[in-house]
Amino acid sequence: MSAAQLTAARAARWRRGALWAVPFAFLALFFFYPLLTIFGTAGESLLQNGVGAAGWARLTRALGFTFWQAGLSTLLTLAVGLPAAAVFGRYTFPGKRLVGILSTLPFILPTVVVAAAFNALVGPRGWLNVGLMDLMGLKEPPIQLLNSLAAIVLVHVFYNATIVIRVVGSAWAQLDPRLEQAARVLGASPLRAWREVTFPLLRPALWAAVVLVFLFDFTSFGVVLLLGGPRYATLEVEIYIQAMQMLNIPLAGLLSLIQMGCTLAITALYTRLSRQQGDIPLTPRVHGEGLRPPRSRAARWFVFGVAAALLLLLAAPLGALGARSVTRLAGDREGRTSLESGLTLDYYRELFVNRREVYFYVPPAAALRNSLVYAAETVAISLTLGFLAAYAVNRKGGWGRVLNLALMLPLGTSAVTLGLGYLVAFNRPPLEIARLPFLIPAAHSLVALPFVVRTLQPALASIPVRLRQAAATLGASPWQVWKWVDLPIVGRAALVGAIFSFTISLGEFGATSFLARPEYPTLPVAIYRFLSQPGAYNYGQAMAMSTILMLVCALSIFLMEKLEA
Amino acid sequence: MKRFVWMLVLMSFVFAGCTPAAAPAPAAPQPAEPAVLTVMTHDSFAVSEEVVAAFEEANQVKVIFLKSGDSGSALNRAILTKGNPQADVFYGVDNTFLSRALKEDIFEPYDSPLLEKIPAEFRADAQNRALPVDFGDVCLNYDIAALEAKGLAVPQSLDDLIRPEYRGLLVVENPAVSSPGLAFLLATVAQYGEEGYLEYWKKLRANETAVVSDWTTAYYTNFSGSSGKGPQPLVVSYASSPAAEVVFADPPVDEAITGSVTAPGTCFRQIEFVGILKGTSNRALAEKFVDYMLSAPFQEDMPLQMFVYPVNSEAKLPEVYEKYAQQAQQPAQLDPERIAAHRDAWIQAWDEAVLR
Numbered sequence: 001m002s003a004a005q006l007t008a009a010r011a012a013r014w015r016r017g018a019l020w021a022v023p024f025a026f027l028a029l030f031f032f033y034p035l036l037t038i039f040g041t042a043g044e045s046l047l048q049n050g051v052g053a054a055g056w057a058r059l060t061r062a063l064g065f066t067f068w069q070a071g072l073s074t075l076l077t078l079a080v081g082l083p084a085a086a087v088f089g090r091y092t093f094p095g096k097r098l099v100g101i102l103s104t105l106p107f108i109l110p111t112v113v114v115a116a117a118f119n120a121l122v123g124p125r126g127w128l129n130v131g132l133m134d135l136m137g138l139k140e141p142p143i144q145l146l147n148s149l150a151a152i153v154l155v156h157v158f159y160n161a162t163i164v165i166r167v168v169g170s171a172w173a174q175l176d177p178r179l180e181q182a183a184r185v186l187g188a189s190p191l192r193a194w195r196e197v198t199f200p201l202l203r204p205a206l207w208a209a210v211v212l213v214f215l216f217d218f219t220s221f222g223v224v225l226l227l228g229g230p231r232y233a234t235l236e237v238e239i240y241i242q243a244m245q246m247l248n249i250p251l252a253g254l255l256s257l258i259q260m261g262c263t264l265a266i267t268a269l270y271t272r273l274s275r276q277q278g279d280i281p282l283t284p285r286v287h288g289e290g291l292r293p294p295r296s297r298a299a300r301w302f303v304f305g306v307a308a309a310l311l312l313l314l315a316a317p318l319g320a321l322g323a324r325s326v327t328r329l330a331g332d333r334e335g336r337t338s339l340e341s342g343l344t345l346d347y348y349r350e351l352f353v354n355r356r357e358v359y360f361y362v363p364p365a366a367a368l369r370n371s372l373v374y375a376a377e378t379v380a381i382s383l384t385l386g387f388l389a390a391y392a393v394n395r396k397g398g399w400g401r402v403l404n405l406a407l408m409l410p411l412g413t414s415a416v417t418l419g420l421g422y423l424v425a426f427n428r429p430p431l432e433i434a435r436l437p438f439l440i441p442a443a444h445s446l447v448a449l450p451f452v453v454r455t456l457q458p459a460l461a462s463i464p465v466r467l468r469q470a471a472a473t474l475g476a477s478p479w480q481v482w483k484w485v486d487l488p489i490v491g492r493a494a495l496v497g498a499i500f501s502f503t504i505s506l507g508e509f510g511a512t513s514f515l516a517r518p519e520y521p522t523l524p525v526a527i528y529r530f531l532s533q534p535g536a537y538n539y540g541q542a543m544a545m546s547t548i549l550m551l552v553c554a555l556s557i558f559l560m561e562k563l564e565a
Numbered sequence: 566m567k568r569f570v571w572m573l574v575l576m577s578f579v580f581a582g583c584t585p586a587a588a589p590a591p592a593a594p595q596p597a598e599p600a601v602l603t604v605m606t607h608d609s610f611a612v613s614e615e616v617v618a619a620f621e622e623a624n625q626v627k628v629i630f631l632k633s634g635d636s637g638s639a640l641n642r643a644i645l646t647k648g649n650p651q652a653d654v655f656y657g658v659d660n661t662f663l664s665r666a667l668k669e670d671i672f673e674p675y676d677s678p679l680l681e682k683i684p685a686e687f688r689a690d691a692q693n694r695a696l697p698v699d700f701g702d703v704c705l706n707y708d709i710a711a712l713e714a715k716g717l718a719v720p721q722s723l724d725d726l727i728r729p730e731y732r733g734l735l736v737v738e739n740p741a742v743s744s745p746g747l748a749f750l751l752a753t754v755a756q757y758g759e760e761g762y763l764e765y766w767k768k769l770r771a772n773e774t775a776v777v778s779d780w781t782t783a784y785y786t787n788f789s790g791s792s793g794k795g796p797q798p799l800v801v802s803y804a805s806s807p808a809a810e811v812v813f814a815d816p817p818v819d820e821a822i823t824g825s826v827t828a829p830g831t832c833f834r835q836i837e838f839v840g841i842l843k844g845t846s847n848r849a850l851a852e853k854f855v856d857y858m859l860s861a862p863f864q865e866d867m868p869l870q871m872f873v874y875p876v877n878s879e880a881k882l883p884e885v886y887e888k889y890a891q892q893a894q895q896p897a898q899l900d901p902e903r904i905a906a907h908r909d910a911w912i913q914a915w916d917e918a919v920l921r
């Protein structure tokens with residue numbers, strides 16, 4: 001081998017190494033380092049004090065409930081999400097884009113706001129209950145949903161249906177329709193064609209959606225606390241109580257270690273399951289090739305039925321929220337009719353006035369700008385790292401497999417513990433970087449990365465090597481190959497990943513509050529501030545701010561989809 | 566397609582470039598520049614612009630507030646970073662967390678001259694490592710109109726709450742996650758003793774008392790007197806909440822919408838403290854800031870910003886407080902040492918008795 005060839009081979013090896021080394025370095029710095037720091041702090045005193053019998057009893061109870069509610073929620077999310085994914089992956093219909101955007105909106109809403117939205121809809125004095133009481137002349141509200149397991153599961157479905165719709169739906173739209181057509185021509189019934197052709201092809205996307213939804217439900221905190229009420233506690237709720245209320249960091253650390261162990265087991269099981277099937281050679285298709293309007297009567301019923309059900313599940317709470325932000329409810333009081341209830345824009349107007357000269361006043365435009373900046377940075381970071389990681393994972397080497405596992409870990413790791421880790425690790429030498437602004441988008445990217453990788457990786461895997469080789473033979477540089485071959489094929493998947501990153505960042509509250517940069521408040525931070533003080537104006541302004549958050553998110557997704565098309 | 570890529574690249578550059586547009590926060594206090602004083606506090610901290618500006622002007626200093634989550638998170642942050650303090654002053658540790666903070670030894674003693682204007686009942690540390698700033702009484706609030714409509718009297722004792730006419734009318738917060746919830750639990754411990762409080766709670770439970778996780782849910786979802794229009798006309802909140810309901814009323818009102826029960830033994834007094842963090846390099850400025858927090862301008866600003874009462878006996882209360890807010894008569898009190906020693910066990914026992 002000549003010296004030039006050797007150098008070229010070495011350069012190629014370096015390039016390949018960079019694929020997994022960069023995402024690994026990111027995880028090491030922003031995930032493993034802070035976690036190990038806090039575990040180190042916790043470990044010392046745990047060895048001295050132990051946990052105690054009562055502690056173990058609580059722990060097993062929390063662990064059992066965590067699995068039970070996560071499993072139940074995941075099953076129901078699939079039951080809602082899969083028909084919807086089929087509709088989105090197979091059919092075109094009027095209003096499709098709108099329903100798509102609506103299904104994404106819950107993802108960005110802070111839990112307090114979702115709790116308020118569900119209260120406005122199905123709470124004891126929510127519109128549904130008041131309506132039913134009027135209609136049937138009842139004294140007591142007929143729907144008693146809040147503070148129950150049903151509420152937890154319902155809201156989990158509300159939050160996470162979009163994961164199934166986007167992950168499975170986009171994979172479905174990417175499928176080669178000729179395979180199923182061939183099966184039908186050869187005499188297979190629609191059911192058989194689904195069972196033996198479509199379903200096996202969708203399985204990787206399906207497992208990816210299942211594991212993402214499950215991990216989200218598994219570490220659920222706010223939903224369980226606020227909608228499930230005090231009777232229910234997941235591991236994450238116990239971690240929060242131990243760390244923040246009892247100031248028992250050692251026990252909190254132990255609980256999060258157990259939680260991470262479970263996450264690791266779940267993720268390992270997932271990688272095993274999704275590897276079981278042999279590789280089916282796929283060919284990339286023109287996007288939307290298999291999409292068509294529903295033709296038969298049955299198909300039309302199916303499409304419009306599913307779309308209507310989705311609208312009902314998603315739009316009703318969101319609409320209740322929006323409606324509440326322009327409604328004054330003061331006249332609603334028993335025995336007090338002097339004050340009228342009616343429509344008002346006061347809450348929006350009041351957002352722009354610092355009437356009481358509050359030092360920490362948040363101008364809505366500034367909060368909006370901060371939120372959008374963080375979200376855009378999160379998209380940039382997680383797409384860049386996501387592409388590198390997806391290539392690395394596809395290379396099937398040992399490192400790719402480890403990376404695949406490690407990437408999922410942050411999703412199933414206690415946000416409270418990681419936040420404490422950030423506090424300790426990044427506030428002391430050698431890495432005193434807690435006040436640098438990129439820490440928040442970096443933390444958001446940890447959660448966003450699994451989504452980006454899970455959507456990009458199958459799309460990249462479907463690109464036949466021949467295409468890249470042909471481009472290279474014709475003189476394209478590696479960069480040109482990526483730009484003209486890979487990117488057009490995976491553009492759609494990249495968009496899905498970008499939307500996930502964007503929405504995750506926009507709605508995130510925990511890390512933002514932990515990393516405490518009061519000079520850059522975000523929209524969710526402003527909403528929490530209003531909801532922690534009594535008074536009609538505070539409540540109204542929180543609703544108004546949440547509605548603004550929803551509208552901005554909807555508009556951004558709309559623009560992103562337009563740009564990609 | 567191409568446009569999409571370029572937009573993404575462009576967007577990331579534009580946004581990455583424009584983040585630090587607000588006032589740049591210096592990484593460490595530097596004596597040569599205009600001095601910087603850092604105050605670590607919880608999310609509920611609020612103050613008027615002019616009150617901060619007056620201090621900054623008088624002392625030629627820039628004050629930075631590090632808000633660090635709820636009071637538990639903020640204290641955690643101070644404890645976890647002790648030895649290498651992130652701030653010069655810590656404000657917002659209350660009497661339920663106080664002895665933990667003292668045990669962790671995060672504060673330096675400071676005998677402020679203003680302490681003589683503060684009644685002895687508020688002072689909890691003989692060495693003056695933690696100095697009282699404000700207090701708030703956690704009391705039952707009631708929906709005036711709803712109780713009238715039901716023809717019920719305002720309850721006057723904790724015992725009233727277990728009488729059948731108040732069945733299903735009260736909502737309380739989980740003491741494991743909510744600070745007013747914990748305060749109310751402590752009030753029952755003070756009233757019935759360690760032997761009797763669980764018995765009382767079992768009776769409350771039998772009387773269909775609703776338990777929810779946090780204050781926001783209790784007040785905005787379950788309580789009928791505020792914006793959520795929930796089913797319960799009695800809620801555990803603060804003695805100052807009725808005044809806040811008037812200040813933030815929409816449309817404005819003249820008469821109160823809610824009231825607070827201030828009868829002896831029904832309320833628990835939360836006192837919040839400030840301290841100079843051990844290892845500060847700004848001791849002189851930190852002392853000045855602590856003095857300022859205890860002086861009239863700051864003390865008189867607190868009631869309408871944080872809805873708490875000043876401890877300085879010379880501070881005047883705003884008019885809306887004179888009219889709508891009541892102070893607890895003989896609030897329940899427990900020794901911070903005793904709270905620190907037993908809070909976990911009390912909460913755990915409460916959890917088993919009330920929730921399971």
